[in-house]
Amino acid sequence: MRAEALKGHLDGLLLAALEEGPQHGYAVKEALRESTEGRIDLPSGTIYPALHRLEQAGLITGTWSVVGGRRRRTYELTSDGREALSGERDRWQEFAGAVTAALRTRPWPTTT
Amino acid sequence: MADHDLIAAQLGILSARLPAQVVEELADGLQETYRSQLTRLGDPEAAARAAIAEFGDADTVTAAFFRDSPWRRMAVILLATGPMMGAVWGLGLVSAQMWNWPIPLSVRIGYGVVLVTVAGTLLAVVREKRAYRRTRTATLAGAAALIALDAVMLAAVTTVPSAASWPVAVAISASMLRITATVHALQKCCF
Numbered sequence: 001m002r003a004e005a006l007k008g009h010l011d012g013l014l015l016a017a018l019e020e021g022p023q024h025g026y027a028v029k030e031a032l033r034e035s036t037e038g039r040i041d042l043p044s045g046t047i048y049p050a051l052h053r054l055e056q057a058g059l060i061t062g063t064w065s066v067v068g069g070r071r072r073r074t075y076e077l078t079s080d081g082r083e084a085l086s087g088e089r090d091r092w093q094e095f096a097g098a099v100t101a102a103l104r105t106r107p108w109p110t111t112t
Numbered sequence: 113m114a115d116h117d118l119i120a121a122q123l124g125i126l127s128a129r130l131p132a133q134v135v136e137e138l139a140d141g142l143q144e145t146y147r148s149q150l151t152r153l154g155d156p157e158a159a160a161r162a163a164i165a166e167f168g169d170a171d172t173v174t175a176a177f178f179r180d181s182p183w184r185r186m187a188v189i190l191l192a193t194g195p196m197m198g199a200v201w202g203l204g205l206v207s208a209q210m211w212n213w214p215i216p217l218s219v220r221i222g223y224g225v226v227l228v229t230v231a232g233t234l235l236a237v238v239r240e241k242r243a244y245r246r247t248r249t250a251t252l253a254g255a256a257a258l259i260a261l262d263a264v265m266l267a268a269v270t271t272v273p274s275a276a277s278w279p280v281a282v283a284i285s286a287s288m289l290r291i292t293a294t295v296h297a298l299q300k301c302c303f
Contacts, residue, residue: 043168049180
């Protein structure tokens with residue numbers, strides 16, 4: 001799937017990837033790839049600035065830990081983040097429903 | 113310490129461009145990507161190349177940070193609102209006949225020079241593509257200078273008795289709004 005197609009939806013996708021529990025950046029990317037059966041596979045490095053933006057907006061919170069001798073930042077949803085995710089879902093359902101209705105194939109009119 | 117020279121080289125480039133904590137986080141992600149590729153491919157050289165391709169090279173990652181940078185966003189907003197602030201103050205100063213104010217020419221020229229320098233600095237921030245840390249310093253300096261310039265204008269109009277007029281009142285409100293918004297944005301970015 002092309003990156004442009006994700007414009008406006010990346011935040012919702014990242015919030016959804018964190019819904020199951022705390023994850024670090026690479027795990028978020030993997031969760032996104034697995035949940036979409038490989039159709040959304042973003043360059044991992046570009047996910048980090050988006051996570052920082054969500055953290056600054058108060059939708060997720062990050063904590064440092066040490067794993068295998070390396071410092072690791074793990075993110076989890078805040079209550080505002082859960083609310084935002086719920087809103088994203090509602091908006092997406094509405095949008096997807098409207099586009100599906102508009103794009104559905106209609107039978108040709110009969111000419112008798 | 114990175115597991116492969118190619119990974120270390122990418123982290124070296126990122127270290128020169130991005131804040132230390134960000135690089136630490138990226139280092140963890142890049143190492144995880146490398147280990148995952150090593151398990152898949154078996155060959156360290158091929159795994160390092162595949163990891164960089166999967167993660168995004170230093171230019172791609174830096175560009176992504178610049179797109180989402182709160183400093184760049186602040187610089188864009190300050191620059192975009194600049195012409196409107198200039199127009200509001202211009203109208204206010206003309207209505208208050210500021211050319212009759214007892215302010216030395218050198219102060220007026222100094223004010224203009226600082227204003228142009230701030231605009232140039234913020235423009236450079238918006239155009240910058242690699243030096244993230246320099247962007248932060250420049251935006252901080254630009255925002256602080258704008259607050260100071262607004263404060264100077266507020267001090268000037270309150271000390272000149274003939275300055276009272278509705279266009280000046282609008283300009284004062286605009287400056288106070290900009291000071292408040294800038295301080296709030298700086299608090300969000302910095303603390």
